[in-house]
Amino acid sequence: MITERDYRNILETARENGFAAGKAEVARTMLTMGLSDEVILQATGLSEAELAGLKEDIQPS
Numbered sequence: 001m002i003t004e005r006d007y008r009n010i011l012e013t014a015r016e017n018g019f020a021a022g023k024a025e026v027a028r029t030m031l032t033m034g035l036s037d038e039v040i041l042q043a044t045g046l047s048e049a050e051l052a053g054l055k056e057d058i059q060p061s
Contacts, residue, residue, distance in 0.1 A: 027054050 002010075023044045030040045037051060046054075 024050075024054060027051060028058060031055065031058060 023046055027040050027044045027046055027050075030043065031054065037048075040046070041048065041051060044051075
C-alpha cells in the first residue's frame with residue numbers, strides 16, 4: 001500500500017526529473033542557436049560538466 005509520504009516523494013522525483021529534462025532540452029536548443037556556453041549556463045543553471053555532456057551528445061558522428 002502506498003502512503004501519502006510515498007506518493008509525495010514519487011511526485012517530487014517526477015517533477016525534479018521533468019525539470020532536469022526541460023533544462024537539457026533548452027540547453028540543446030541554445031547550443032544549436034550558437035549561443036555561448038556562459039549564456040547557456042546562466043540561463044539554465046546547468047553545471048559546466050552537464051553542458052559538456054550535452055555537447056558530446058549532439059556532436060555529429
